[in-house]
Amino acid sequence: MRIRFLGTAAFEGIPSLFCRCGLCLKAKELGGKEIRSRTSMLLDDDLKIDFPPDTFLHMVRDGLDLERIKDLIFTHSHSDHLYAEDLVARLPGYAQSDAHPIQVYGNDAVLETKQFFAENGVLKPEANIVVTHFSHNGQLSHSDLTEIFTPHGIQVAYDGMVLELP
Ligand SMILES: [Zn+2]
Numbered sequence: 001m002r003i004r005f006l007g008t009a010a011f012e013g014i015p016s017l018f019c020r021c022g023l024c025l026k027a028k029e030l031g032g033k034e035i036r037s038r039t040s041m042l043l044d045d046d047l048k049i050d051f052p053p054d055t056f057l058h059m060v061r062d063g064l065d066l067e068r069i070k071d072l073i074f075t076h077s078h079s080d081h082l083y084a085e086d087l088v089a090r091l092p093g094y095a096q097s098d099a100h101p102i103q104v105y106g107n108d109a110v111l112e113t114k115q116f117f118a119e120n121g122v123l124k125p126e127a128n129i130v131v132t133h134f135s136h137n138g139q140l141s142h143s144d145l146t147e148i149f150t151p152h153g154i155q156v157a158y159d160g161m162v163l164e165l166p
């Protein structure tokens with residue numbers, strides 16, 4: 001299975017739209033991994049997690065064929081995870097699509113911590129743990145985050161990152 005991190009920021013993105021804080025200015029200057037769009041992941045080519053307002057950007061940047069999506073999972077209904085207005089683009093008149101059904105799933109589940117998973121035996125020892133969904137409020141650059149999480153065996157996601165799983 002392949003996991004593609006399409007966007008790895010919280011609601012406001014990094015840089016945040018109207019922000020002049022240190023992290024946002026630095027992100028604009030450095031670009032690359034410091035630019036984080038709103039959160040979403042693609043598993044192989046057909047299961048998408050969340051549908052943020054940056055989906056158009058993700059499609060163009062990574063050359064995605066969104067019509068291959070069969071399942072769409074919403075982690076929750078905040079606008080950075082569910083920008084339902086863009087789903088209208090799949091209707092006749094806006095898209096020449098296969099018109100196959102897309103199964104949609106959603107619930108109120110929140111992110112569980114590594115501790116919780118470990119305590120409950122959910123994770124195998126060789127499991128990959130990746131952090132995503134960053135806010136500029138943390139004022140942490142990609143290299144800051146990497147420094148913090150690497151000693152704990154946790155990878156820091158960046159936009160466009162791809163994980164290949166056996
Ligand atoms: Zn969010």
Ligand SMILES: [Zn+2]
Nearest residue numbers: 019021024136
């Ligand atoms: Zn900022």
